[in-house]
Amino acid sequence: MSTLEIKDLHVSIDTEQGTKEILKGVSLTIKTGETHAIMGPNGSGKSTLASTIAGHPRYNVTGGTITLDGEDVLAMSVDERARAGLFLAMQYPVEVPGVSMTNFLRTAKTAIDGEAPSLRHWTKDVKAAMAQLRIDADFTQRNVNEGFSGGEKKRVEILQLELFKPRFAILDETDSGLDVDALKVVSEGVNRAHAEGNMGTLLITHYTRILRYIKPDFVHVFVDGQVVEEGGPELADRLEEEGYDRYAKGAGAASIAAAAAAAQA
Amino acid sequence: MTEITTEKARIGAPSAQPFINGFTEEGESLSPINSTESKAPLAGASAKSHSHGGGVGIPDSSRAGRLTSYNLADFKPLTGMEEDWRFTPLKRLRGLHTDALTGTAPEVLVTAPLGVLVETVDRNDNRIGSAAIPEDRVSANAWENFTEATVITVPAEAQVADEISVLITGQGTEASAQHIVIEAKKFSKAVVVLDHQGTAVVSQNVEILVGDGADLTVISLQEWHDDSVHASSQQAKLGRDAKFKHIVVSLGGDLVRMTPSARFTATGAEVELLGLYFADAGQHLEQRLFVDHSVANCKSNVLYKGALQGKNAHTVWVGDVLIRKEAEGTDTYEANRNLVLTDGARADSVPNLEIETGLIEGAGHASATGRFDDEHLFYLMARGISEEVARRLVVRGFLNEIIQKIKVPALEERLTAAVERELAATNN
Ligand SMILES: Nc1ncnc2c1ncn2[C@@H]1O[C@H](COP(=O)(O)OP(=O)(O)OP(=O)(O)O)[C@@H](O)[C@H]1O
Ligand SMILES: [Mg+2]
Numbered sequence A: 001m002s003t004l005e006i007k008d009l010h011v012s013i014d015t016e017q018g019t020k021e022i023l024k025g026v027s028l029t030i031k032t033g034e035t036h037a038i039m040g041p042n043g044s045g046k047s048t049l050a051s052t053i054a055g056h057p058r059y060n061v062t063g064g065t066i067t068l069d070g071e072d073v074l075a076m077s078v079d080e081r082a083r084a085g086l087f088l089a090m091q092y093p094v095e096v097p098g099v100s101m102t103n104f105l106r107t108a109k110t111a112i113d114g115e116a117p118s119l120r121h122w123t124k125d126v127k128a129a130m131a132q133l134r135i136d137a138d139f140t141q142r143n144v145n146e147g148f149s150g151g152e153k154k155r156v157e158i159l160q161l162e163l164f165k166p167r168f169a170i171l172d173e174t175d176s177g178l179d180v181d182a183l184k185v186v187s188e189g190v191n192r193a194h195a196e197g198n199m200g201t202l203l204i205t206h207y208t209r210i211l212r213y214i215k216p217d218f219v220h221v222f223v224d225g226q227v228v229e230e231g232g233p234e235l236a237d238r239l240e241e242e243g244y245d246r247y248a249k250g251a252g253a254a255s256i257a258a259a260a261a262a263a264q265a
Numbered sequence B: 001m002t003e004i005t006t007e008k009a010r011i012g013a014p015s016a017q018p019f020i021n022g023f024t025e026e027g028e029s030l031s032p033i034n035s036t037e038s039k040a041p042l043a044g045a046s047a048k049s050h051s052h053g054g055g056v057g058i059p060d061s062s063r064a065g066r067l068t069s070y071n072l073a074d075f076k077p078l079t080g081m082e083e084d085w086r087f088t089p090l091k092r093l094r095g096l097h098t099d100a101l102t103g104t105a106p107e108v109l110v111t112a113p114l115g116v117l118v119e120t121v122d123r124n125d126n127r128i129g130s131a132a133i134p135e136d137r138v139s140a141n142a143w144e145n146f147t148e149a150t151v152i153t154v155p156a157e158a159q160v161a162d163e164i165s166v167l168i169t170g171q172g173t174e175a176s177a178q179h180i181v182i183e184a185k186k187f188s189k190a191v192v193v194l195d196h197q198g199t200a201v202v203s204q205n206v207e208i209l210v211g212d213g214a215d216l217t218v219i220s221l222q223e224w225h226d227d228s229v230h231a232s233s234q235q236a237k238l239g240r241d242a243k244f245k246h247i248v249v250s251l252g253g254d255l256v257r258m259t260p261s262a263r264f265t266a267t268g269a270e271v272e273l274l275g276l277y278f279a280d281a282g283q284h285l286e287q288r289l290f291v292d293h294s295v296a297n298c299k300s301n302v303l304y305k306g307a308l309q310g311k312n313a314h315t316v317w318v319g320d321v322l323i324r325k326e327a328e329g330t331d332t333y334e335a336n337r338n339l340v341l342t343d344g345a346r347a348d349s350v351p352n353l354e355i356e357t358g359l360i361e362g363a364g365h366a367s368a369t370g371r372f373d374d375e376h377l378f379y380l381m382a383r384g385i386s387e388e389v390a391r392r393l394v395v396r397g398f399l400n401e402i403i404q405k406i407k408v409p410a411l412e413e414r415l416t417a418a419v420e421r422e423l424a425a426t427n428n
Helices: A046-054 A078-083 A101-113 A119-132 A137-141 A150-164 A180-195 A233-242 A253-264 B006-011 B137-145 B374-381 B387-403 B409-425
Strands: A003-015 A018-031 A035-039 A060-068 A086-089 A168-172 A200-205 A218-223 A226-231 B107-111 B117-122 B148-154 B164-169 B172-184 B189-197 B200-210 B215-223 B229-238 B243-252 B255-264 B270-279 B284-293 B299-308 B314-323 B331-340 B346-355 B362-371
Touching: A003 A046, A018 A046, A018 A060, A018 A200, A018 A226, A035 A233, A046 A060, A046 A078, A046 A086, A046 A168, A046 A200, A078 A086, A078 A101, A078 B374, A086 A150, A101 A119, A101 A137, A101 A150, A101 B387, A119 A137, A119 A150, A119 A180, A150 A168, A150 A180, A168 A180, A180 A200, A218 A233, A226 A233, B107 B148, B137 B172, B137 B200, B137 B229, B148 B164, B148 B189, B172 B189, B172 B215, B200 B215, B200 B243, B215 B229, B215 B255, B215 B409, B229 B243, B243 B255, B243 B284, B243 B409, B255 B270, B270 B284, B270 B314, B270 B387, B270 B409, B284 B299, B284 B331, B299 B314, B299 B346, B299 B387, B314 B331, B314 B362, B331 B346, B331 B387, B346 B362, B374 B387, B387 B409
Parallel strands: A035 A200, A035 A218, A086 A168, A168 A200, B148 B172, B164 B189, B172 B200, B189 B215, B200 B229, B215 B243, B229 B255, B243 B270, B255 B284, B270 B299, B284 B314, B299 B331, B314 B346, B331 B362
Antiparallel strands: A003 A018, A003 A060, A218 A226, B107 B164, B117 B148
């Protein structure tokens, strides 16, 4: 069993107007087999958290730690993190010119496993995984994400999740931009990966819709760079009804907690 | 004169490749994510120019008006301000434009299958001048100074399966002149590889005659040592229903300036001009091509792809395609794509399509310069791929499109290896 631990994480970015703090002390612990949903309004810092875990160079960690089974993730390069078992399904997957999907998938698999996959099995695995995600076979010939529709890009992210078998998967709004059928297909993919029993999932989403297909064990509400409320799956239902309005931006976690307590009284 | 937009024209150009996303036509673009202040824009953006036709009142800018002559004296000394020299660092030409080219010409060693005729002739041979007239001063200087020429003849109807290898080995840095004539007689088929090696400072004229119904491929491979300077005018004249494929591969040399051209003399001919170049720090690799559609119903297709890495790596691509009034039924498409791998490298890309008749099948052009940026790198690295491998993956994929079209297996392997070496060489 593995643990991904985020402790009091502070992250800022450099903008034209100067340094901007986006994450203001985030703590989160995810264990193998668990699914955590992070929900929050636009601009609250969800993607920032995801990208920081993956090691995107734009984000500067100004405080706090991220560890994977005690190992300092922040000290690792982007590719080392991936090889250590972290996988980020991106909100906006990048189109990479000149590199075919076939070539990309095989190269990545080889890098992650430390050895080339047996060609025969690999081709079969890729084909099967693609079929399950309803991705056309001819996608392997195309360049990575090039000209893929929004939904196709998301499926291809999940394809990678299934093929690379990470220890921790961070899914950044994998559900957005998907129609109901695609949402089901993608959710099944995540559930299959999860069912193998060796993966923890951090599911970032804006909507509760996907939580009908992927059941979270924990729900964290993210507002203005902080976790303002945490609970079980029932918290998602409440968000569905009430939205984020009651977590007024700028309100600290403490005052929200107080408000929540007052509401219950 | 008809203006044909690239979009429309692409419909008539089945060979058009889909564009690299994140790249735009007509110039360079940066990944949107990467366009923050800290990233310097690609050099070359400001130098981008672009024209459809010469335009009224500026006849000079039409390719049709370019001076051609066998006499050096007809060409004025270069200042660097000339349209066709404006990108070339004249100082690094090492006298090719100013001096008498009396140095020892690169040695020519032809290995040809049986049946192919290889001759060394003097400058009075009547085949000299049959396909080309110098179009610039450096080419005319070579014409004035060469002492003997190599003439390679593929006899009529000969089908030569193995490639004709022409190993051209530089003999040092004294400015020299070279002349080669390649003739594929009617209905013959052959592949000629001009393989440039060693150290040379040379201006070269290569005349290429493709007879009626002949099918000729000429590959000019520049793997010079770093101190070499090479200017090469490679002019082809095509007969009726002739097929000509020309491939430039420029990898080595301090300054390499290739000026391939194709001229049609009768209908039904097809030309494919391909190019691959990889410029490292400090290298200047220039290619200026010209396709002259002066007769009806001919086809041309141009694709050049270049990669650049390292400080002051500079590439230039200028594609002149002229569709004259009488060239009805022409079908043409030209494209140049550049991939800039590091800061400090500069790619200039200028497609010039002049169309003097509206009665054509299709005409299009595209130019795109993109950079391998941090977002591409992040995506690949986030999948466990190391930075070095990621870079390699992208460049290999990008250049492979050209390598695959060479269709000479031994050469494909060699070029793949050469590209790998280029990538390994500069650890930018
Ligand atoms: N490059 C940047 N320059 C300026 N501001 C940025 C930049 N990147 C992120 N931000 C800001 O950081 C904040 C958090 O952004 P982030 O993308 O993490 O939010 P999010 O919760 O993922 O939002 P969404 O639901 O829209 O995906 C936002 O206010 C955003 O505008
Ligand atoms: Mg986001």
